[in-house]
Amino acid sequence: MALYEEQTIKIYNSLSNKKETFKPILKGAIGMYVCGPTVYSNVHLGNVRTFMSFDLIFRYFKHLGYKVRYVRNITDAGHLENDADEGEDRIAKKARLESLEPMEVVQEYTVDFHRVLEQFNLLPPSIEPTATGHIIEQIEIIKKILDQGLAYEVNGSVYFDVIAYNKTQHYGILSRRNIEDAIHNTRALDGQSEKRNPQDFALWKKAQPVHIMRWPSPWSEGFPGWHLECTAMSTKYLGEQFDIHGGGMDLKFPHHECEIAQAQAANHKNPVNYWMHGNMLLLNGKKMAKSTGNSILPEEIITGNNTILSKAFPATVARFFMLQAHYRSILDFSNDALLAAEKGYLRLMNSLPVLEEIKASSTSSFDIKPWIQSCYDAMNDDFNSPVLIAQLFEGVKYINQLKEGNAHLTKTDLSEFKRIMHAFIFDVLGLEHVNTQQDGGKLVKVVEMLIEMRNQAREDKNWALSDQIRDELKKVGIQLKDGKEGTTFSL
RNA sequence: GGCGUCGUGGCCGAGUGGCUAGGCUGGGCUCUGCAAAAGCUCCUACAGCGGUUCGAAUCCGCUCGACGCCUCCA
Incomplete structure (x- = not known):
């Protein structure tokens, strides 16, 4: 019997705002789509947090024996610079x-993205499709939507007709918005x-003459709208209906709302x-965002080259820090919090050789x-990694009791x-060990x-010498631990 | 202005209507040549004000505050 048959997972569904018992469409297999980055600049730590949250989920599914197809896209075209779909493509602008x-x-920041995620030990997704690689699929979806009368063409550009769509469907179902209200509240001029x-x-947007990124289409030479790529790629690789779609909270509206509308229409x-x-990662009490400059790069944490932290931290410590908070909670990034996390991380990891x-x-x-089972229960409850970590510290307690001889277990246990x-x-x-032995022991x-x-x-009661050895080792970061069974150490 | 989330002990962070996660820090004790490590233990919180209830940090209302979305954003 597969592990997943023994465990029941509850997932907080943004569509219902409730925890729901998870039932995949196909038994034992899961389709999961996560919105990836727009590769026009370096990913910052807030971006990493979101991808790490879904990495945790991906890992747990795999641990349970599910066959998971995890699709995470790279947005390399179509993401406009500002509102009203009037701006310049972000990649093109850069x-x-x-x-x-x-x-x-695209190449520079895609490589950077992969390198950073690898440092944080994120598993690669099963498929990592790009927007530019799926222009044809996107054009086909536009045709379908046009056929339904839910989009219209103007001067070579095609727009989704939200009001027409809203006559039979609910535009705003995910973000709990009401289109009428939205229209009334618009101060657009x-x-x-x-x-x-x-x-x-x-x-679809018709490209201006100066625009380099352009593809032929029935309407004009141009490029696809941002929301469309996710619909095209998720449909292509996961089907018209699939299990899980993830992303950052800030994508809920309008991006995910538009995805639902497009898919329903097509x-x-x-x-x-x-x-x-x-949820978001905060820095100085504000959302980390590239556009405002309120952000820290993963590289800056690892090198210590930043103004926020007192020292450098290994990526895995930052990972531990972020997993100590639930993925749906806002998390504040600070030096003190990271310092405390590092101590806890060390205590957990040092228990393993014991x-x-x-x-x-x-x-x-x-x-x-x-x-x-309490470890599984933690993860089954909407992937509650902080509670799992608390349980693992219970495990550390057991380890110490076993070491002290205050408890014992059979070989099997x-x-x-x-x-x-x-x-x-x-x-x-x-998580990873920080000091991986490279010197052959x-x-x-x-x-x-x-x-x-x-x-x-x-x-010989030569305390001066014995203490000197201990203190000098301590200086280079090697801690001796005198126990009943002799002295051990941690690097 | 609209929609939504949240406000937990020195700090970070979980949480169920009643049995006080966990980590870090600080105090005490055990162990130790002294330490460290480890163990045991103490510091019992839930923004404010009302209400529902036998009982609420957990449900409802209001106030205050923070944040997010409403425009690109993980």
Whole structure:
């Protein structure tokens, strides 16, 4: 029996604003789509948080034995610079400013994006499609929507007719908006707009003569609207209806709302069963955003080259910090919080080598099963990683009791305990050891030798020497731990 | 102005109508040659004001405050 048959997951669905029992369309298989980045600049830590949230979810599904097709796109065209679908394409603008081919911009930041996510130990998605690679699919969807009379062409551009759509469907179903209200509240004075209504959005934009990024279409040489690519690519790879669609909270409206409208108009089906939205990462109490400059780059955390933090932090510590908060909660980024997270992270990780040294006993002094299930329960409850981490610290407590001889486990229970600790820490949370041995274990041998020498000094009551060894090691970051069974150390 | 989220102990952060997550910090004790590590233990919070209830941090209303969306944004 697969693990997923034993566990029941509840997911908070943005469509209903409730936790719902998760049931995939196909037994044992999950289709998940997450909106990826627009590659016109470096990803900042807030971007990383969202992708990390879905990485956690992806990892947990995989751990449970689900076959997951995880699609995360790269937006490399069509994302306009500002409102009203009148602005310049973001990629094109950046290319113009830096005198580059648009695809040079795309390449540079796509590579950067991948590198950063790898540093934070995010698993690559199953498919990572690009907008420019799916122009034909997008054109086909526009044709379908036009056929339904839910879009109109003006001067070579095509716009989605929100008001027409709203006659039979609810535009605003996801963000709980009412189109009439929206119209009344619009203070738009867009004299030049080609759109019939300010709420309408572009499906296809005719390219201006200076515009480099352009593709032929039945309406004009131009480029697709931003919202369309996700509909095209999710439909293509996951079908007209699929299980999960995720993204940052700030994409809920209008982006995801538009996706629903487009898919409904083209396919007459509600495209997504579970909408999931990750919350924002705050810096100085404000949303981290590129446009306002209130952001920190992942690189700046790892190198320590920034004005916010007192020291450099490994990526995995930042990962641990972010996973200590629930994905739907706002999280404040600060030096103090990161410092505290690092200590906790170290305590958790340092317990693992101790666990390896525990000897099995003929009986178990406690039942390990309820604790194991509590780890699953945490993740089953809308992927509650902070509660999972709390449970793992319970595990640390057990490890210490086992070490002290105040508790014991049979060989079977002990190996199960180890398996679960490792599974959740590495496979599900995706944490990593900071100091990966690159020296073939030479360092360990040297430290063990120093411990030997120190033990001799202690026997001789040569406290000056023994303390010197201990203190000098401490200076280079190696901590000795004197226990009943002898001295151990952590790097 | 409209829609929505949130306001938890020194800090970070979970949370169910009643049995006080967890991490960090600080105090005490055990262990130790002294420490560290580890263990045990203490510091019992829920913005304010009303209401519902036998009972609310958890439900409802109001006030204050923060934030997000309404325009590109993970």
